[in-house]
Amino acid sequence: MNIFDKVPKVHKDVFVAPSASVIGxxxxxxxxxxxxxxxPRGDVNSIRVGTGTNIQDNxxxxxxxxxxxGKVLPTIIGDNVTVxxxxxxxxxxxxxxxxVGMGAVLLDRVVVEKHGMVAGGALVRQNTKTPSGEVWGGNPARVLKKLSEEEIAFISQSAANYCNLARAHAVENAKPFDEIEFEKMLRKKFARRDEEYGSLGVDRP
Structure with a gap:
């Protein structure tokens, strides 16, 4: 959605879920x-999201x-980030x-450095910098531990996994109504009785 004279610029291969609102x-x-x-609401300032980054549901x-x-406060999210x-x-x-973990809150002028991690549910207060290679968590957030090499590799792998998952969702969301209805009919036609739930009479595709 445009707002004022601000127009979103979304690369053609980005997956934007139909219930998401990309504004300004x-x-x-x-x-x-x-x-x-x-x-992502960029009305009074700008939002920049890099490549290979996923910003998850809600x-x-x-x-x-x-x-x-008087400091301007855009939001900048780099490459291969998981939110x-x-x-x-x-x-x-x-x-x-x-x-950035589930349910975390990052306030104004927070900087999460490269290979940094904010734990789920953390509240990172204004003007805080979380250094590279550290996990921050709690309310208010503080350093919890150093990341291992395996944990740092997990961050990159998480971003890659979401790139692949997004492509699958994009394909499903692009299907026309007739194709969706046809697939529903096929699933119903070839449904089989699930023995585990047989006593309940449940059919599983």
Whole structure:
């Protein structure tokens, strides 16, 4: 959706779920994905999302025109970043190959450095920088531990997994109504009795 004179710029191979709302001055790079119920709202400032990044279901990404010291507060999300379900990112920066857990909240001028991780449910207060290779969690968030090499590799793998999953969702969402109805008919026709639930009379495709 456009707002004022601001128009989203979304690469043609980005998966944007049909229930997501991409509003205003938002740029999303190739192979990224904006999942169901997400709202990146770039009305009073800009949002930039890099390549291969996933912003998962029901997450909110917003901005501020400026803070009390007059600093502009766009939101910048780098390449190969994973933002977990129901996270809130506001006027912050998440660098390449970082990980934001489910339900985490990042407030104004937070910086999550490359290969940094914010744990699920964490509240990262204004002006906080979470260093590379550390896990931050809690309310307010504080350093919990150093990431192992395996955990850092997991961050990159998580982003890659979501790139592949997004392609599958894009294919399903692109199907015309007639094709969907035909597939439903086939599933019903070839449904079989599930022995585990046989006493309940449940058929499984």
């Amino acid at each position: 001055d938002v740029e999303v790079g190739h192979r990224s994905s904006i999942w169901y119920g997400c709202v 997450s909110l990404v917003h901005v501020a025109k400026s803070n009390l010291s 977990g379900h129901s996270a809130v990112l506001h006027g912050c920066t998440v660098e390449d190959e970082a990980f």
